[in-house]
Structures are given as C-alpha cells and as structure tokens.
Amino acid sequence: MHQPAPAPRPRVLHLAQPVDGGVARVVLDLARAQLAAGLHVTTACPDGELALQLRELGVDVHHWRAGRAPGPGLPGEVRRLVRLLDEVRPELVHAHSAKAGLAGRLAVRGRIPTVFQPHAWSFEAVGGATAALALRWERWGARWADRVVCVSEAERTTGLRAGVRAAYAVVPNGIDTARFSPGPHAPLGSAPLVVCVGRLCRQKGQDVLLEAWEQVLAAVPQARLALVGDGPDRETLQQRAHPSVRFAGAVTDVVPWYRAADLVVLPSRWEGMALAPLEALGCGRPVVLTDVDGARESLPPALAARCLVPPEDPTALAGAVAGLLSDPPLRAALGDQGRRHVLSTHDVRHTAERIAALYRELLDAAEGARPCRPEADRQTHPHVPSECRESTPS
Template sequence: MHRSATDPRPRVLHLAQPVGGGVARVVLDLAKAQLTAGLRVTVACPGGELAERARDLGAEVRGWRADRSPGAGLPDEVRRLGRLLDEVRPALVHAHSAKAGLAGRLAVRGRVPTLFQPHAWSFEAVGGATAALALRWERWGARWAHRVVCVSEAERATGVRAGIRARYTVVPNGIDTGHFTPGERPAGAPLVVCVGRLCRQKGQDVLLRAWPEVLRRVPDARLALVGDGPDEAALRRLAPTSVEFAGAVADVRPWYRAADLVVLPSRWEGMALAPLEALACGRPVLVTDVDGARESLPPGHAAHCLVPPGRPGALAGTVAALLLDPELRASLGGQGRRHVLSTHDVRRTAEAVAELYRELLGGRPLVSFECRESIHS
C-alpha cells in the first residue's frame, strides 16, 4: 500500500543487488528496525527472497533489474534506478554491496545523502585488470558517498590502504540474539558445519582439501555444507562420502545447534554473519584471518579459532584439535554467546546506523524528498 505524498514521515531507500545471504540479512534487519522507529522504508532490489521478506515486514518494495557484476547492462541499470529514485523521492539512500554502490552513486551523484556499505571490498573479489578497474572506481566513487560504512575496523583499514579517500564510519555487524539461541546438541558423531554461499569467497574448497587430514585424526567426523551457489558441482567433485550438501535452508539454527564446530574458511570478508550466529547459539567457531574475523571473536579466541586463509594444512590441524577437545569447545561456545550478547546484538547496529542518518541530516529529523531538487535537474 502506497502512502500519500503528504505523509510527513521520512523515507529511506535501501538499494541492494544480492537478494540472499548476508547482504539481504543486513538490509532486512535495518528495515525492520527503521519501520519500528516510524520511518518509511523502500527496498529496491531484483526481487527474490529479499523482496518477499521486506514486503512481509511492511516495507515498500520496488523492482530494480540488475546483474550481480558490472557489464554492458550497467548504463540501463543506472537509468532504471534514476527513474525509480524520481518516483520514490527518498530523504536518504543506503546502497549495499559493490553493484548497488556503483549504480546507486552514479544515479544519485551525491545530490541526496548517500551511504555506501561495501560488505567486503569489490577489488578483493577479483584479480588482474578487473581488480584494478574496481579499485579505480572505488577511489573515484568515494566522492559521491557522504559516508562509507564498514562493518569492521579491518575493512576500513583495507579501504584506507587502497587509497580510497572517504569519510568512514565503522558499524560492526549484529545479529538477532533472541532468534539465535543455544539448543541441545543431538547425539552422534562429531559434526563440523560450514554455512555460506557455495562460492570462491567462502573457501569451502579449502575446507574440502583439508578434510582428508581431519578424517585421519578424527575418523568418524562428519562435515555439512549448508548453502547453495555457483561452485556446488565443483565442490561435490572434491567431497568424500562423509560430506553432506544440505543446500539452502529456511532456518539455519538447527544446523548450528547440531554442530560441534562451525567453520568459515573465507578468502575475504567484511565481517561475516555466520560466525556471529554460531557464537550466539553457543557453538565455537573457527575462521580464517581475513577482514573482520578477529573483531568478531571474543578476546583470547584467536589463539584457538583463527587460521591463515587458503591453507588446508593449518585448517585441518586446528579443526582436528578442536574436535578432540570437548572441554575447550564448551568453554569457547559459552564465552562466544556472552560476547555476541554484549557486542553484536542487532539493536546496537540499528541504533548506530540511525545515529549516522541523523548526523548526515544535521541532527534534525529526516526531511522528505518532496522538498528536494530532482536528482536529474
């Protein structure tokens, strides 16, 4: 249901290209908090799970056709977004991830307050000439972001080292600690769970290469990969029979609660949600030392729960050592739950973002876009 143009409540536009995974989760958590606070919220995306769930929350949803990666269709994507912006007329635009950040900043060009949240830098996801182009764009496009929101201090530092001159704000990721709660682990053989999109970023191939050594030391261990993605067929070719491909699931909590250990062997991140969710469920996590990983762990956990990225041998040794030490796992899980409650509750994240919105608009209530100059004038 569309509200009257005279509705005095401010409108925020969240722009996202990924419609699943961590980016969608962040958008939905923010939209829920902002709707509760009385803002009008529009989510523009290519449909899918994000659109369905945003609509269920009460947000206005606008379709924005866009591919995941930049290509020949980018000019049309920017034009479509420009028309959408003229129709929605938001007080503030919050663009999530590389593609929405690219198209959004090209369409708005700083004419209304614009936040760009990379959710991991685009130039880390590619190599060669493509990485150079992505970095060049991020340096150039920073002028059209009133603030770049990083989910970890490490992500911000990566941007600074790369020469991206921007006004940065660090807002750590948060999760719903009332939704992700501990539960009793079912009886059975030791279970390692990896939750994430099946793609190069998440590093499931590294975990599968480590798995034979884990089995040599813990012969009855099992591994479950929870999620789907473009690398599924290749990963299945690497996997022995002790590996289960669970696919995408509507509710990941039973997998966390069934796990003895949750592993995320990423090649790059900003700050992944899966480790925070697992910690909230009272389960120990093992992560690779990429952006945001150390910051997501409780103090003292790095000695037990952090390994170099892309190193199957180091990963195998640490997975096996944790599986063979149930007392340490129990201690780590309990500490992890307390850490997430105190540091990564989604309410903290939503309030930090709300404060940033207020700051960008001079500390006053968000004003409606109806009073502003058209972005195409």
C-alpha cells in the first residue's frame, strides 16, 4: 500500500546577537528541544562559542557577521541577512535580543512569521538621545513581529508603558533542572562565599555590589566574594575591589560555582528575567536580587519577601547579604524552597513546550494566509506557491 510522504519539517531560523550570557543559553536550550521535536533548526549568528555548541547539537549554523550594538555597519548586516533568508528559506524567524531583533525585522519586514524576544528592552540599556531612538524603533518595529515574547509579565508591562504596542506572549525563562541541581558542596575555603554570575557590565550592577561589599565585611569580616564572568567593566571593577573579591573570569561550567556558594547575588539595574538566579535556585542555593523586571516572578513568595532589594541601593543590598550569611539554617530553608519552585515553574521543558505551541499557532496562520501572499514575497521566498501571483490583488 502506498504510504504518503511525511510532511516536511518546519524550518525555524534563530537569529542571535549577542552570542553570550543568557541569550546564548536560551538559544541553545530551544535548539536542543526543537531538534528533539523534529523541527529543522537553523541559526544565524557571529562565529564563536555559541556557534560551536550549536553545531555540536546538529544545528545548521550560518555565519552572520554582525556587531553587538547598532552602528554604521547595520545596513550591511541587514543585507547579509536578506541574502541568508533567500538561502535558508525559513518558515519562521525567531530573533533574540535587541540587535538581532533590529536587523532581523528590517530584513524580514513581516514577509514570514517573525518572533522577537527582547531579553530585556533595548531602551533600558542606554540613556539620553540613544534611549529615545531605541524606543522609537521598538514602537515602529513591533509591526514586523507576529509575536513579541517577554520572559515575564513585568517585562511586558514595561513595553506597554513605553508605548510598544505589539502582539505579546509571556513565556517565563526555564533552566535545565537536571544540570542545575544540588550536588556536593565543595567549598572554596572555610569562609562564607558569595557568588555573582554575570557579564561584567553596567546592567548587572557589580559596581553596586562592590560598594555594598565594604558594609558586608563590617558585619561578616571573613566573607569572600567571587565575580564569575567577564565583560567591558572588568578593569574598572578590579581597580576598586577589596582584596577579598576574586575575579574568576568567564568559565565553561558555572555549576561548581553555584554549588560552592553560600549565597548567590545578582544586583542588576534591569532584566527581563535573569537566568543566573534560576540556575542558583536549581542548585539549591538562596539568592539576593534587585527588584527589577522578572525578579519577583522568578522567586517563591518566601524568597520574594526576604531576598529582594531596591536597585542601586548598596546599603539595602549589604543588609540582605550580611543577614543571610549570618543565618545558615535560613539559607538552607530558602535554598530548598527555591529548588522546589524552579522544578514546578521554571523547568526548561515547559518553556520549550510553550514556544513550540506559539510556533504552531503562527505557522498554521501563515499556511492559511499563504494564497494571499504578494508576488514580492514569492520572489524573496521561493517556497511561496506560484499560484499566489494569480490571487494577488493589483
């Protein structure tokens, strides 16, 4: 008996720039889940560690030469993406973070289903005239995103308050709860250890933590601090750091640092929903966070009540850190509650399932609308049927 040919696998193109930190981890986790679900996953990103890890998973990776920030090279970056779209012919594009979202939406311009995931809004990262330009773009560019995926209700609210009118979907961040799990506590010495994992940059607020650290040492003189990560602010931070602060640099595996920590701190100035606190909670470690977008939603009630401090408030940060360092039973209890919360709410499998459902919705809608695609779209994306030319209004 004749067997019908299997339906072609949908081809999803992930655009990524930047290619480190939380963006890279989200792209890797989604690619892994989507490959397992039978999608044809392609990624366009600059060369580097992310590209290598994606290729190891079996992802079709295309080199996209693009800088981290907007600049005079943007027109060339967009042109390169247009050529890449013609080559890959994806059914859906998922652009991650501000730069890929900018270049990607300019290249696609709504011709195929497009998902934009800010991973924190671009206009929060800058000030003055640059912030105004970024906000104008986000308001304008929203028309070229079939969905804007926010990782927290707070991130969506920030967009709405800023006037970014879009078709939003909220999909909380998730982590690999098997990888980020409690393990042997391998202390790096006998003194209490505070760990901060994140890119060394203004967003992550390590400068505020260093200012608070002097007050922490006044209450817990033997405490030590490890900054895990690298970035543009490293030299400046090192110049002002107390001798008890260790700069660990970028590491290939952060799990041993979480497991060695007595407390994990992330004093960010802005976020969408940071991954580092979820990873720390997955490892059973308590956290102290600044109360920025996504922080409150990422914590169980007991931790939200005790472990959130205002951003850019060194005194409040120092008080929370010193208080928890001085109370080991409370740290253990909060770490246990955090682990259970992550298992129930922030497992990456739940995140991948919700993104997959969103893709299906958009692809089904595009399939239903395909006969009405204009001739210009057929020329740019040859997978659009030729009969569309006959049904296109003049």
